[in-house]
Structures are given as C-alpha cells and as structure tokens.
Amino acid sequence: MNDHPRPFELRRLRLLHELAQRGTIADVAAATSYSPSTVSQQLEILAREAGTALLEPDGRRVRLTAAGRSLAQHAARMLELDEAAHAELAASRGAPTVVRIAVMPTAAQALVPRALRLLAEREPELRLESVEMSPEEGLRELAMRQFDLVVAEQYPGHIREIRAGFDRTLLGADPVRLVLAPDDPAAGLADLAGRAWILEPPGTAVREWAVQQCRAAGFEPDVRFEATDLTTHVRMAAAGLAVAILPDMLWTGDRGTVRLVELPGAPVRQIFAAIRASSRDSRAITAVADTLREALAAHRPR
Incomplete structure (x- = not known):
C-alpha cells in the first residue's frame, strides 16, 4: 500500500498564494480570469489534498487558517522555483x-x-x-x-x-517643488495657507507626504481638486486655479508655463x-x- 501523499498541483498552489496576497476570492478570480466559484472549488480540492482546513469564515469573506498561511509560504517558494526553471529552459532554447x-x-x-x-x-x-x-x-x-x-x-x-x-x-533622487502660476507672488509654502490645492487621491504616498508638508508649515491644505494625471495638476497651477507639489521628473518638455518654488529643506x-x-x-x-x-x-x- 502506497502511503505517500500525492503531489500538490501548482495551479492550486498559485491560487492559494494569490489569496494570501489579495485577500478575497473575488480579487483572485478577477486576477486569474477564473470565476469565484472555480477558485473556491480549486481551493477546496487543495484543502482535501493537504488533509486540513486552509480557509475559515471571516464574516462574508474567508481568511487563511494557520495551516493555510504556512502552505501559502511554501507555495511562494514553489512558484519561485517554477519561474526559475522556465527561465532557464527558455534561455537554453535561445528564446x-x-x-x-x-x-x-x-x-x-x-x-x-x-x-x-x-x-x-x-x-x-x-x-x-x-x-x-x-x-x-x-x-x-x-x-x-x-x-x-x-x-x-x-x-x-x-x-x-x-x-x-x-x-x-x-535609481536616483528626484527634487520635489511647489508649482505655481508664473505671476503668483508666493515666496514659499508658508504663503499658501488658505489657497486651493490639487493633489493626488488619498491613500497615495505623495498625497500623505504633501499634506504633512503643509501641516509642518502651520496649515491644513484646502484640497479642492484630486487627479492622478499630473498634467492636470500642471494646467490647474499654470492657470492660477490651484497650488501643486510636483517632482522634477515630470518636466520632460517646456516648463515655462509655471513657476517652481523650493519647498523647505529642498526635499527629494x-x-x-x-x-x-x-x-x-x-x-x-x-x-x-x-x-x-x-x-x-x-x-x-x-
């Protein structure tokens, strides 16, 4: 009688790894082009192969059990080996x-x-x-x-x-400066309390950092506009409609439509x-x- 456990299927391990990173069955399904029911079914099969529960209810969602987290860590290493093997074989074929x-x-x-x-x-x-x-x-x-x-x-x-x-x-450092209309008289950040601001959406690193810069200067920025497209920031600043904080890397062309002003400490x-x-x-x-x-x-x- 053969008591050796059956090998895990890499496809199911990948789904478990995805769940450990993404957090929900729905997000895993969207990322892998499977239906949520298929993802759930494959994870149930994986749990039977493992001989233990990998998921447990968490309200309307599921979360990994201790065994599930452990197997997900092993899955990450197995996926690394699979990736390395494919890369080596591709190189040997001259691909x-x-x-x-x-x-x-x-x-x-x-x-x-x-x-x-x-x-x-x-x-x-x-x-x-x-x-x-x-x-x-x-x-x-x-x-x-x-x-x-x-x-x-x-x-x-x-x-x-x-x-x-x-x-x-x-890779390097990129200066970050205030961006104002060419005729804006402000000499620095402290002069911009009460002005309208345009920033990236909440949750982004630059948004949180920019707000902290304003608070350090003694005021809460009046963020009236949000945009992920930085050309919108430039146009709003150039028109004198809002103040922006933007990195120098943005300027791949002419920046003559705006005036750049150093922030305190000349941060990068x-x-x-x-x-x-x-x-x-x-x-x-x-x-x-x-x-x-x-x-x-x-x-x-x-």
Whole structure:
C-alpha cells in the first residue's frame, strides 16, 4: 500500500498564494480570469489534498487558517522555483528574454524611452514590456509575479512597507517643488495657507507626504481638486486655479508655463527599482535596472 501523499498541483498552489496576497476570492478570480466559484472549488480540492482546513469564515469573506498561511509560504517558494526553471529552459532554447516592468507615470515618460534606446544598443535580444501603474499597485503585482521589476518612489520620512522577498535598488533622487502660476507672488509654502490645492487621491504616498508638508508649515491644505494625471495638476497651477507639489521628473518638455518654488529643506523623493529576491541574479533584470538608473541620471528638465 502506497502511503505517500500525492503531489500538490501548482495551479492550486498559485491560487492559494494569490489569496494570501489579495485577500478575497473575488480579487483572485478577477486576477486569474477564473470565476469565484472555480477558485473556491480549486481551493477546496487543495484543502482535501493537504488533509486540513486552509480557509475559515471571516464574516462574508474567508481568511487563511494557520495551516493555510504556512502552505501559502511554501507555495511562494514553489512558484519561485517554477519561474526559475522556465527561465532557464527558455534561455537554453535561445528564446528571447522578456522582462516585464511596472512604472509610475512620471517614470514612464521620463525614463522608459531612454532605457529602451540603451537596451536596444546593449541587449538587442531582450524584450522589455512596460505597463504604467501606480507604485502601490505595481508593488502588489510584483509579489503576484505579474512583473519582474517595479519602479516606485519614496518620500522623506514616508518609508514604504518593507516586504519580505523583495530587493530594492536605488535609481536616483528626484527634487520635489511647489508649482505655481508664473505671476503668483508666493515666496514659499508658508504663503499658501488658505489657497486651493490639487493633489493626488488619498491613500497615495505623495498625497500623505504633501499634506504633512503643509501641516509642518502651520496649515491644513484646502484640497479642492484630486487627479492622478499630473498634467492636470500642471494646467490647474499654470492657470492660477490651484497650488501643486510636483517632482522634477515630470518636466520632460517646456516648463515655462509655471513657476517652481523650493519647498523647505529642498526635499527629494527616492526613485527605486523593486524586484523579487529570487530574481537578483538575473542578468536581464539587472540590465534593465542599470539602464533605468542611467536614464534618471541623464534626465535634465528644461
């Protein structure tokens, strides 16, 4: 009689890993193109294979049991090995290397075009695929193996969550300044109490940081406008309708329509690349990070 347990199916382990990261069956279903019922059914089969409950009710949702969390951690390591095996086999076949990156909008405009030109010269067999995405979303999807590298930002005193299994590489620094209409008489942040502001939506690192800057100057910003598209911030500021705080990386073209004013302490945001620790030895991913660093160093707003 064979008492050896049956091997776990990687597809089901992936669903468990997704649930551990995303939190709900509905989010897992949306990300994997399965129906919620199919996700639930596959996780039930996985629990039978494991011989223990992996999920338990949590109101209208479910959460992982201790055994479920433990198996999800093992699943992450198994997925890393699966990814490494596929990459090695692809290389042995001479297949082109594909590196998928998620970049925040300013980096998509200022860094990616130059990085692509550098890669075309140095790594002609490398295929770079880029998706514009907020840092918050990109870092989450990095854990889900949707991307190989994420370009994100970090503001002074606002450190992003340190995630196990991620490596960070500093790409460079990007000054952040007040953006005003050309004829705005304000000399600095302290002169802008009571003015209308335009900021990114709540929950973003830059929004929380900008609000803290205003509070440190002695006032609560009157945020009348919210927009994720920073060109909207520029146009509102240029028209004198709102005050904005924007990074220099935004200025890939003429910035003569606005006046830039230094913030107290002349702060800069750190631009970093995040990868999974299991990818740290990938020559292709390292090459992409290097070209992004060079692109940032060469960026000179006009």
